[in-house]
Amino acid sequence: MRRQGKEELIASVYVDDLIVIGTHAEDIDNFKREMAACFQMSDLGVLSYFLGIEVKQEEALTLGQSAYTSKLLERSGMAECKPCVTPMEERLKLTKASTTVKVDTTLYRSIIGGLRYLVHTRPDIAFAVGYVSRFMEDPR
Template sequence: MSDLGVLSYYLGIEVRQGKEALMLGQSTYTKKLLERSGMAECKPCMTLMEERLKLTKASTTVKVDATLYQSIIDGLRYLVHTRLIIVFIMGYVSRFMEDP
């Protein structure tokens, strides 16, 4: 066994160690996920989800690529480890994993 020094990056999670705190982040992973979903150039907003948004399985909009949708949702699920604020949204959009 060998000492590799201070942990800084592990499984997509960035680790910053201070004297009194341990900070976990996933900014690099988030940027890659935004690029993969085609949203890297989008502007940030203050609200995470439109208020009173009603999604239904009986939608008349054009179907999206199910594999890409599921891949993005899985990426967001991994992002929940450091960004707990998106847990509700993840539960909401995960309802449509079967037939996006």
């Protein structure tokens, strides 16, 4: 059944996972039936977790990465650190010509990669993550 006006149905595919969202449940059900007729698939129900992003569907759709953030903090040895309001000290000047002991380059790059992924749900840390990303070649 076609409705008057704008129809909204979005399908997102990542490897073998398919997410379908839309404004009308009937359109979503029809799409799922069409896909099931063509492909072997199972319906896992309401989305709650996808690619490390937690999804809460209540009155509004909320995305978060608290479990991912906790793992990232543990891996970086900062699990016991206290939260702060500003993600980076104001007017911080870092330089590549540092006299401090070199850090584990592989670990540093891994943590920066994790922070870059975290920016998807935490845009407030984007500047700080971009700033420390400048030192991925030769971290100190």
